[in-house]
Structures are given as structure tokens and as C-alpha cells.
Amino acid sequence: MEELIRMRGITKWYSRGENLIKALDGIDFSVRAGSFTAIIGASGSGKSTLMNIIGCLDIPTAGQYELDGCDILSFPENRLSEIRNKKIGFVFQGFHLIPGLSAVENVELPLIYRGMPRAERRELAADALERVGLKNRMNHRPNQMSGGQQQRVAIARAIAARPPVLLADEPTGNLDSRSGREIMSILQELHAEGKTILLITHDSTVADHAQKVYTMCDGRLKGPAV
DSSP states (O other): OOEEEEEEEEEEEEEETTEEEEEEEEEEEEEETTOEEEEEOOTTSSHHHHHHHHTTSSOOSEEEEEETTEEGGGSOHHHHHHHHHHHEEEEOTTOOOOTTSOHHHHHHHHHHHTTOOHHHHHHHHHHHHHHTTOGGGTTOOGGGSOHHHHHHHHHHHHHTTOOSEEEEESTTTTSOHHHHHHHHHHHHHHHHTTOEEEEEESOHHHHTTSSEEEEEETTEEEEEEO
């Protein structure tokens, strides 16, 4: 399997008053196509900073980062926005759905930004919702759904454009245990279909679903755990 994500010497410094905080300290990290990888760590360990860099939402202070063969750190912001839209599907703890839109309209949003014709994006959105078990809830709005259903919509939105990487940041964090298990089952099914999944979590039981589990502590990445 080829490497989709390749990081070498990734360092991130933040200024806090007169002090410099090293959030990431020389991270070397790779993710192969078709793999299911988890990064586990406590709050403040640096995993959210690493996630933001992987997702092209932030840039490191130093290091090298290649995503699907692209030298990410050489790109201007407008190119990074395009990379985010085409190469990464995001699933967040807070769902980030638009309240006034139906499930299918929420899933269509990233496709609109890609300039996709309405008929094509509606077909892809409907297909994605069916894959996560929401065929009969396409026209429901977020306030008409449970938390677990809203997260399924978020997953459908992330996979509709068929990006090479699915980045899930605490995807079960706002859910009860039953809904959390359902979401992890969907992620496992997507992985079985060949999707590359990178999971960020603080929960070891969630991380156990992955093939490889890395541990984040004090800005350093350890592992994978065996």
C-alpha cells in the first residue's frame, strides 16, 4: 500500500506572552492507503494540533508534510482550501450541520463548493446517506434527528465526494455508548470497503477499532501500540 500521509520532523510552536510553547516536537508519521489508524491522547497532548495540520487547517513551524503526493507546505491558502475540499473528509465531535438544511442538503454542501452540477451532487449525497443507513431520513433537519443520526449525516457529508482520507476527530465524543458503537461500526464498514481512516480520540475503547494505535503525549508521537 502506498503512503497517503507522510510527515517528517513536524514541529509546532505557539507564543504565549513571552513564552514559547512547543505543541508538537519533531513528529514523524505515515499513513498508508486503505489503513485504519488511531491517535490517542489526553487533552493538551498535542493531538488536536496534529489533526489540524494533517487536515490542512494549520501549518507547522518546521518539518515536511506530503498528502497524497502533494507537498502541502509549499501551497498558498487558496490551494490548501482546495486540498481540504478534495482530499479530506472531516468528521467532528460537534457534527457541524446547518440547522436550516435537510440531511441531503447538508451532505451536498462540500459538493456545491466544488462546482458540481445539482443532479450529480444530489445523487452522490443520496448515495452517501444510504450508505450510513439514513435513506429514509434524507429530508429531515438536524433538530428532527438524534445525535447518532446527526453524526451519520456528518459521515455521509465527509464521504460523499469520495476523498482519499477520512479524518474523524472524537466522532463519538458527544454520543451515548450505543450511538457511539453504531458510528464506529460504520467507520469499520467504510474501512472494509477500502477507505483510509485516521481517528483522533482520547478513548482507548474507540481507538481499539483501528489497525494501528499511536499515543500522543507532550507533543510527541509514540507507537504504534502492539
